[in-house]
Amino acid sequence: MRGALDAEEARAAEVAGPAEAEWRRLDARIIWVVTLWGSGLALVTLAIMWWRNAPWWLIAPVPVPLVCGIGYEALRWFKTRYRLTSTHVELKTGLLTRTHRSIPRNRVRSVDVTANPLHRVLRLALVRVGTGHRVSSTKAAVLSLNALSAADAEELRAGLVRRAGTGEQRAIARLDWRWLRFGPLSFATPLLGLSAVGATYETLDILGFDPDNVLIPDLIDWLGEANLLPVIVLGVLGLLLAGALGALGWYVETWWDFRLIREPHGALRASRGLFVTRSATLEEERLHGVEVAEPLMLRLGGGAYTYAVATGAGSTDDEASTFNTSALLPPAPIEESHRVAAAVLREERDPTASVRLVPHPRHALARRVRWAFFCGLGLGGVLVGLGVWLTPVLAHIGWVSALVVWVAGVLFARDGYRSLGHGITGRYVVTRHGSLKRRTIALRRSGVIGWTVTQWAWHRRSTLCRVTATTPGGRGAYHVKDVLMGEGLGFADEAVPGVLTPFLVRRGGTRGADDQGLS
Structure with missing residues (x-):
């Protein structure tokens, strides 16, 4: 055991150097990123103002925010330092208020490497180091390095997630373009169509075509003479078509060249993105289970999302988030979701598919x-x-x-x-709930550290309750909803024996689940 620890420390020292490693700056090319973004925005603003014949005293101040932004970024770069030692990753930053953040390397749970188009042109990357600790209900503790060279970012990522292990890198899943059909199967599709109409209106207004006084009155006059039924049908179909095209574009940009691989040292790495590339690395030893999510439209089409339930993973409620480290697969056929879930858990079958769920009352x-x-x-x-x-x-x-x-x-x-349903299969507890978004979650029983039993006033007459599994660093969203009190407590006690035992009272000296209650 001691030899393995010494070997791991030696490998960490190879990457990080001595404990008193030198402080390093971020890449100076980040100033060029701000300069190019600001210059592009300023040029567009000047072009619109020139088109609208704006007076000179409105045009003249346009470069001022650009100069201030470049100056601020230069000062931020000058005052920012980071280093990776054999035990910690540290960051010093701040202009008026200096901050020094230090994260122990053994607390690192995820490492995300992201690059937008300008980052990619300049061969830069943004690195976000997550610990799984939450500083508030909506904000996780994350250390961000914006930006490093692509080579330094990859070296830092590899150094932070490196653990003892042997073997070869193995691919678990890759994008299949036949899955593109799942892109428009979302409630966001009609919203994207309406957004296209709104964007067209705003563009015409900016360019000076005055749609309020020209386009809209003509449209109202035309509708007064037209047959409304075919107009409404064609309008709805047009919105859905525009939304579907937008959803397809979003799918392509988000999931382009998606790959999920298992690295030799025991980490799962998912990479994706066309214009904005994303690479999320999650330590496999922090994995507590998987979730198969089926939004209603996607479920009707036979598809699903697949997420990791892990310490430090991103929210499963934001499927396309740039920094969502929990996504294990794009919208894909439900069979593929189950296959990937089983492969990630190193099981022969996905627990969410193989378990026989107990129906609710x-x-x-x-x-x-x-x-x-x-x-x-x-x-x-x-x-x-x-x-x-x-x-x-x-x-x-x-x-x-x-x-x-x-x-x-x-x-x-x-x-x-x-x-609704819940069950136990082997090493896992499984729970399912939801209609607009049906979620089936398989949690390792060893990863459940506690249970929360909630009963509202309108529950008590029917003796229903909600039982929630708690995991290390989890979000507390793994519910067994609307289950009978005795049945829910019996399920929790069977799943993780000993956790609820001190709080249970059994009436009549029996061990039946229906006779159980909280003390």
């Missing part, structure tokens, strides 16, 4: 139907009330809206209820 369905009823009643009641006060048109809109919400709510309630 009918009380959970009734609760969801009640929520749908009250939502429809609230929306319809407000609109009907406004209609009685203002105009009968709103009253008609109110009862129609309530009816639509009730019908859609019942459908979603049934789907959400059918998605």
Whole structure:
């Protein structure tokens, strides 16, 4: 054991040098990045102002922010130092207020290397070192180095994630262009279509075509004489087509040349990106499980996302985030998601697919139907009330809206209820919930360090509760929702014996799950 530790320390020393390693500057070419970005923005601003015949006293100050930005970046570069020792990675920065941040190397959980188009032209990269520790509910502790040369960034990444291990690099998954069909299967597609319309309007306004007084009045006059039904149908199809093209473009840019590989020293590395390249490295020993997420539109098309459940990983709620280190696969067929999940966990089969989930009681369905009823009643009641006060048109809109919400709510309630389930298979606990985004999560039982049992006032009559698994550095989002109290406590106690035992009271001296309660 001691020999292995000595060997690891020796390898770390090869990369980092002595404990008192010299402080190094960031790459000075980062100043050129700011200069080029600022110059491009200033030129576009000057061109628009010239086109709009702006007075000279508005044009003259345009270069001032550019000069200030370049000066600030030069000072920041001059006052920033970093070093990698055999035990820590350290960063000193700040102009008016100096900060010195130090992260022990054994606390590093993820290393992300990102390069936007200008970074790539100048052969630079942004390195973000994550520890998994959260300084607030929305902000993680991350040390950022903007920017290093591409070679230095790769050397730093390799040094921070290097661990004892032998073997060859092995590819787990690569992008298949047949998966492109999953790109438009998102609720964001119509929003992208509306964004295209808004961007067109803003562009025309900036260029001086005045759409409010020219384009829109002509469009209103034309609609007054046209047959509205085909116009509405063609308009909706046009928006969906524009949104689909935008979604395809987003998919290509985000997932271009995607590769998921397992490195010899026990780390998972996912790289992707066309214009902005991203490379996220996650230590395999920090992996606690996987999540297979199926947003509704993607699920109807037979696809899914695959995420890592790991200390220091990014949020699974932001699929295309630049710094999302949890993504293990782009939107892909559900079979491929299960294959990759099994390969990442080094299992023969994906636990999320092989487990037999226990269904939840009918009380959970009734609760969801009640929520749908009250939502429809609230929306319809407000609109009907406004209609009685203002105009009968709103009253008609109110009862129609309530009816639509009730019908859609019942459908979603049934789907959400059918998605509920939990189970145990081998080394894993599995939980599933959600309708608009169904999430199936497999957690290693050894990675669960505690349970949280929550019961709201509207739960108590039906004896339902929510049981949440807690993992090291986790976000506390691994729920068993709307389960009977006794059944949920029995599941948690069986999954991780001994954690809940001091808090359980068994009535009648039996060990039945239905007889259990919290002390």
